[in-house]
Amino acid sequence: MSVEELKYTKEHEWVKVDSDMAVIGITDYAQKELGDIVFVELPEVGVKITQTESLGTIEAVKTVADLFAPVSGEVIEVNDLIENDPAVVNRDPYGEGWFVKVKMSDKSELDNLLSYEEYSKLIEG
């Protein structure tokens, strides 16, 4: 799936939707703004998350940022790779650098998210 087909939040997360599953990561813009990511704190598998609430933290050299839940649901998988080698997020934010996979509880929440065009405008503005 290309970046044009992803959904986005104003807080610079992306969501890849596949039926009721959502993969969540941060955008290339976000990783550039954060700089070197030194570690991430991710939720446990099974945790219920709520749209717009923090589900983890991203510790970068110069700053710390929350990872906000773009959708509500249950965490079914977390990316062990980025827990061990967080630089992967800087290198490949849309691929190997994903954060969590979520089983969505309310797909209508996707309507609150931004399209690629809307997100592109946001970061240019």
Add this chain to the structure above:
Amino acid sequence: MSEVKLTPLYDIHIKAGAKMVEFAGYKMPIQYHSITAEHLRVRKTVGMFDLSHMGEFIVSGEKALDFLQKMTTNDVSSLKEYQVQYSAMCYPDGGIVDDLLIYRLPDRFMMVVNAANIEKDYNWLKEHLTAGVKLENISDNIGLIAVQGPNAQEVMGKLTDDNLDSLEFYHSAEGVVGGYQILYSRTGYTGEDGFELYLEPTVCEDLWWKIADAGEEFDIEPIGLGARDSLRLEMKYALYGNDIDQTTNPIEAGLGWICKLDKGDFIGKNVIAKIKEEKPKRRLVAFELKERGFPRHNYNILHNGEVVGKVTSGIFSPSLNKGIGLGYVPRSLSKAGTDLEIDIRGKHLEAVVVKPPFYKRGSHR
């Protein structure tokens, strides 16, 4: 508000794709590609820094030595020609005006001060100026490039015929480097071997590229202020504005060794002597986290659940791969091995006071 200043190497940083930030009134590169990679480059081989924002004053005249003895805490009279000294200026109440370097040159002294304090320091010195002393602020006419890392001497050696082996740590020389007659010293703020080159603005660009060429075989890279900060913190070198300022005294900051109480009078001496004798109420300690975490400036330091201080500097150490930091705590909690906690966004992570430096394998002499 005065205008933001640019260093003579500004265009080079822009072309290199550096992320620029305003620091102490200058547009400076905070990183080129990656702070972590730049940090590790300096630890492993060699890196080059634009430090042209630093301030330089020339103090000359027959009473220059007496003047500096009065204004600074260390013993300037102990310096041989071309020797360099780490020192500080204090207020009468013992608070720190700035930390600095003094170069004793044949006919003059050079002070190197923090960029953010150039105006303040210059005014402070001017206020106390006496007959027989000439003070000049040459900051705008001096560029500064640092070459730091275990391979620094090999890089410098390609650019000069001077015998660098005989140049000791904290000593300087005037010689030809890269075709230019310059003042340079074996000094730095990284814990690695290295040199600092004081340059006329017009030669900075050319010498920058000559150093880059000479360092190519060691994968030399430009290093931004971000890595400069993490390199100095791994050594527990204090940063003015974070770890020391007008509200901290040199004794509690662990800088008693640059306060020479037997050299004669200097500004702040009486208070500093008293604090030293009575022992400071608090001390700047080095701590490391026992759990994975990133301590940051202004986070609370706790002991048995009670707030006992604040983090003044903190990083996730690229060399040690753990959270490390500095902060003031009551003297009773300042011994190595003392358990502390750091409040990281509501989570209290276990930390312990350690003996500095954090990084013990530095190549500096």
